[in-house]
Amino acid sequence: MQDFYSVENAKKFNWSSISGNLNPERVSHLNRYLLGKKILDAGCGGGAYVEFLSQKNFEITGIDKYNQFLDVARERGQSGTYVQGDVTDLPFADKTFDCTYCFDVLEHVDDHLAIQELIRVTEKRLIIAVPKEDETMHRFGLTFAHYQDKTHLRNYTSKSLEELFLSTNHSSFHVFTELDIPTKYLVREMIEFSSSELISNGISQKILKKLSRLILNLLSYRKVATGLIAVINL
16 A cells, blocks of 8 residues: 555656646635635645745645655755644644645545544634545446545545534535546546556557547537535634
8 A cells, every 4th residue: 555655656647746737726726715824735745735835925834644755845845844744643733723725635544533633733724625426427336447546445425525524513614526527538538547457559559549539529528526625614
């Protein structure tokens, strides 16, 4: 499992905190919902979002469980403070930060412990992002397998995320979807991923990929929200 949390794997899946290619939708959430000046990035990875907010004059701290990701940030000479630690046992005093954001972390850990710790160290607001369970796909027994991180303990529905927050006795929150992707692109990537995994012949892979794109371009599909965002006022 440790091998999955590697810089090489992060680059393979184009994790924005490592690649530096910030997701514009996530940037929009931060610009809109951050509150105060002292900010915690819980699960900062390679620190790309820490660097972004540091340049906007926030007093920003990034924490991650894996030193190899923090080393990426330090080697880049990025601004901000970096701490090694676990989101389920944060090494900070109560209400250290005005606002905390935690992107794509809760699905990997004991989310009840993590949310309690995030609330403990935060005074004003939490911004949480998690992968969304796709009920439509599951209705037909399907899943976008190549998007299924092997370390995910769960995905979330709006209801399950709301229940998590209610279990902490906090009721001032808003949950909404994010990262809408046309289904045909997800299907195309699923076909291409499967072909690369199952077909070793490079020419055959190229032929299959080209055919799948030609066919899928003739069809139209609805968009699928692949993520959920929650903003919790404390």
